[in-house]
Amino acid sequence: MEIPTALKKSFPLVKSMEIPKLSRLPSNGKSIIWMHLRSGQTIAEQLAPVKAAAPAALIVVMSDIPNDLEALAAFSMLAKAYCNTHAGAEVLLNIASVVEQGGIWIGESIMQKLIGGAAPAAPQLDLAIGKWAKVLTGRELEVAKAIAIGLTNKEIASKMHITERTVKAHVGAVLDKLQLKNRLQLALLVKEG
Template sequence: MLRVLIADDEAMIRGGVRAILASDPGIDVVAEAGDGREAVELTRLHRPDVALLDIRMPGADGLTALATIRSALPGTAVIILTTFGQDEYIARALDEGAAGFLLKASDPRELIAGVHAVASGAACLSPRVARRVIGELREGAVSRGRRARELVSVLSDREREVLGLLGAGLSNGEIAGRLHLVEGTVKAYVSAVLSRLAVRNRVQAAIIAYEAGLVEEGGRG
């Protein structure tokens, strides 16, 4: 059973999200918060697998809460849930370690799938957000690609394989199946890759994989 916290300053939004998640028997909403400070406190208390945070809340906004949660409770994956699609929010959320970024207008099935994805160690970006991120990557792709290739050059062949599949959006379990490894071994490889690339989460690693041209290579693996 996945334990989820919802943080939004609008009770109606919290109720709607709770109702959507309640339709999945594998998800249990363990706490609700109306502002960022309360979200951090309740996350420390309940230690949910996933925290859904609105970006704009009184007291401390979602990005501030995100930074605190990722620092103090790295076992909790964070999805930023918002009505806003501005690029600066996306970039800041990813830089602070968000595992996912969904718009409140997303399909309910996308929300449920996102919770399961980040809980399993994968990343989750709504299609509209993914298009923005990919668009940014295409601008200045040559210089970023060169830097990304330099970064991945320090990885072993197996680590590059793992990074390519991670970049293709596969979870640890799916990577294990593709490479005929046990999931614990894949988890160790992922941790090593994140450390050697000096990135904070799988989303940032996936961006490097994309820029270095490993995603298609990994997907064919």
Template sequence: MSRTPKHVFVTDAEPLRSNWRAAFPGAHLIDGTAPLKECDGDLFWLMLPYEGDVGAAVLKWRQIAEKAPVIALSDEPRDEEGLLVFRAGASGYCNGYASPLVLQQVAETVAQGGVWLGQSLLQKIVMVTAQEAPRPPEIPPQWAMLLTEREQTVALAVATGASNKEIADQLDITERTVKAHLTAVFEKLPVRDRLQLTLLVTGRM
């Protein structure tokens, strides 16, 4: 029988606590001044401060959490803020007032090694990663050898930040066909989403 993950929520906002306990009845809720001995957990949820450096807040709790993932919560999620916390190492970013069902979905995704981000934020991060990426090597990398030529083309297009519609237009195929190619890519490579695919293709994973 598998052990139930220990969730640690860091917040001073009392109204949110009942919602989080509904999602994870055994969750440990602490404020930002809790002793380190109270900060042992498998998954950390950090309610971001209203003011101040959110990136620094995430970095602080990543150090405290050690190898456990940190998910940043915001009362008003914005792509700019999400980009900051992602660069600081957060494994997820979502609304602190999300329903218990959504919080459970976030936890499942992150626990399996995925990243939870809004669609528009994910697209921005993929584009930024692609722009900062080093030039691809002339010799085909190992990941490319696992894919068909068309799947390689789709994977490379994703790594430039292109949407499914843009890829379909570039290759003169339907969006449904693009999705089919991506499904095959995700099955053949050790990636779960477009961001991980971009990191792999650009040599950062």
């Protein structure tokens, strides 16, 4: 896959590597892997082999069409950053700096949702944390976990051998039972729990 222009400009020594060759990277936790997502596979399917080959590497996930659920899925797989493949050189340098210092780069959109009222009210959250899984049926729990790793309704339906309509019903029931507003809140809750 071709290396994005801004990435080449920011890091002239960056090179494309096949997954098996990632095991040659130093295991000191200083190597950054800039991983360009491919379509047709879940984030879990793409990140798991990278994490297995280079467990100490710092992974930055780059997406051609970034979205919040995909970002959450990347972070649930222990990525250190998630950004647009077409981000400018200055942004990429900032991302590298944050990640190298042990931080996590969260884009503005998802940060606004986390800070700007996307979290459930404190009493609702207290009710849900530690107990949220107990109020769900087995199928609802399975759907909640699938949402947390970034699967779409269609992917969940295929995986569980049910219709998309049934998935939507499960998602609605889960959100109602846990008093959550959206899939983002659900993904955050599952990740924390």
